[in-house]
Amino acid sequence: MTTTPTNPVPPAGTAHALELxxxxxxxxxxEIIRGADLAVRAGERVAIxxxxxxxxxxxxxxxxxxxxxxxGEVLLHGARIDGKQPFEINRMGLSRSFQITNIFPKLSVFENLRCGVLWSLGYRYAFWRFLSRLQDANERATQLMEMIQLGPKRDVLAMNLTYAEQRALEIGITIAGGASVILLDEPTAGMSTSETTRFINxxxxxxxxxxxxxxxxDMGVVFGLADRIAVVVYGEVIAFDTPEKVRANPRVQEAYLGSVIAAQQEQGH
Ligand SMILES: Nc1ncnc2c1ncn2[C@@H]1O[C@H](COP(=O)(O)OP(=O)(O)OP(=O)(O)O)[C@@H](O)[C@H]1O
Structure with a gap:
């Protein structure tokens, strides 16, 4: 058995990573979603x-x-996933952060990550302590811990981390299984400006x-992180393009962005 994640980049020429x-x-x-279409390429960073x-x-x-x-249909690397259960979709390579509710507050940073690794391998939580000696799970958890820069906090209980550290841990758990498609809900919500900049990196x-x-x-995060931006208005994707083109799109300006940018400039963002 190995915890090596599946290769996150599918071979060239395959279907879109995600398609609606x-x-x-x-x-x-x-009707809340009214005929949404979207085709995301593998390796793209997309902000909605x-x-x-x-x-x-x-x-x-x-x-x-x-x-x-x-x-309608949802396809993950060309395979239909609409109607499947969340855990099945997860096993097929899509992982979503559930904000800090993903975290076990009374487990350490390392234990949280190891749980994420073991869960992604299909073990139930009740069994994980018996598997604690599994070298590969430990190695993968250590690797993740370094990636999210929480090495120095290895044995700190999750509930005692700062908010930004908890969000980093949550992202570590989200990517623990080696998913190729990652969904993050407002990853920098509640962070200070300097924390946000570090977190985007x-x-x-x-x-x-x-x-x-x-x-x-946060438009600063959107324009700093996204290769392409999908603009959703009234249940439809009205634009899907590079940040520059979305910013310049008159329909987007009218429907949304003009007022948001004006408001954020007023607040000094
Ligand atoms: N489970 C549900 N049952 C009934 N209505 C729902 C449900 N989930 C969402 N809605 C409705 O769907 C609409 C869209 O909600 P949604 O949360 O998807 O919007 P959003 O774009 O994410 O908004 P926000 O930016 O405020 O988070 C809202 O009117 C909401 O009340």
Whole structure:
């Protein structure tokens, strides 16, 4: 048995890392996602932006399997994943951060990461302590710990970490299984400006070679991190392009970005 992660970069010429085709989702009579299309290339970093209530979180819930779509398709490296359970989608190589609820507060940094590694290998939590001597799981956890720069905090309980450290740990757990597609919900929410800058660099490093999707409100993070930006307005992807082109897109300006950038400039961002 080995904990070596699966190669996060699929062979050249394969399908998109992630694809949404005509995706729709209704809650009762209200259609929230109204025919969303998106095709993300392997290795791309994509930020999903849009006004409050546009459906960004719902899209994440549809991709990660928390909700089944009303109609339409979600494909991971060309394979249909819509309607599958979250753990099945996870096993197929897509991992979503669940913010700090992912973390076991009373376990140390190292133990949290080892749990993430073992869980991704298919062991149930009840068994992990019996497997604690497994050298490869320990090695992978150590490797992750260095990656997220928490080596000096190895034996500190997660609940005693700073908020930014907890977010870093959470990302470590998210990538523990070697998933090729990573979904991060507002990864820098609640951080100071300097923490945010450091954290963007950390995210860049740990997701290198993987496909990253993030939902983000902070335009500094969006423009600093994303190769392409998907703009969701009223349940549709109205633009999907490079940051420069999205910024210059009159439809985006009108629907969303103009007012957001103006507001963030007023606040001194
Ligand atoms: N489980 C649910 N049942 C009913 N309505 C829901 C459910 N989940 C989301 N909605 C509704 O779907 C709409 C879109 O919500 P969603 O959270 O996806 O938007 P968002 O773009 O992520 O917003 P925000 O930027 O404020 O987080 C909202 O009107 C919300 O009330």
């Amino acid at each position: 085709r005509g995706l729709r989702k209704s809650f009762g009579k209200t 932006i849009g006004p409050n209530g546009a459906g960004k979180s719902t899209l994440f819930n549809l991709i990660s399997g928390r909700f089944a779509p009303t109609s 950390l995210i860049r490093e740990v997701t290198e070679g993987r496909t990253l999707l993030t939902v983000e409100h």
